[in-house]
Amino acid sequence: MNPASPFLELEQGPRVSVTFDGAQLELPEGANLAAALLAAGVDVLRHTPVSGAPRGPFCMMGACFDCLVEIGGVVRQACMVEVSAGMDIAKPRGDADGPV
Ligand code: FES
Structure with a gap:
């Protein structure tokens, strides 16, 4: 993994198709996944199992x-x-919508 800022690589390189909760996204290949999801507008990756936050x-x-x-x-x-x-x-299945 690249030790530089994970946000520097988001504008470079080819895009590849992935799905997040069934929605298709085009993300930069080899980029940090968390940074790429944030840049694509996905800012909630899970919900806490107790409160659902x-x-x-x-x-x-x-x-x-x-x-x-x-x-x-x-x-x-x-x-x-x-x-x-x-x-x-x-999103992990142990969230507020599913079993722990
Ligand atoms: S953002 Fe991944 S462990 Fe903190």
């Missing part, structure tokens, strides 16, 4: 876990993942 990327360095998403059914920190073609991204 919305959460989105905060620390961008793997410390806060507010950026948790499911990628192909596996829960990951979006700020620790690079964008690749065909990613199937969703």
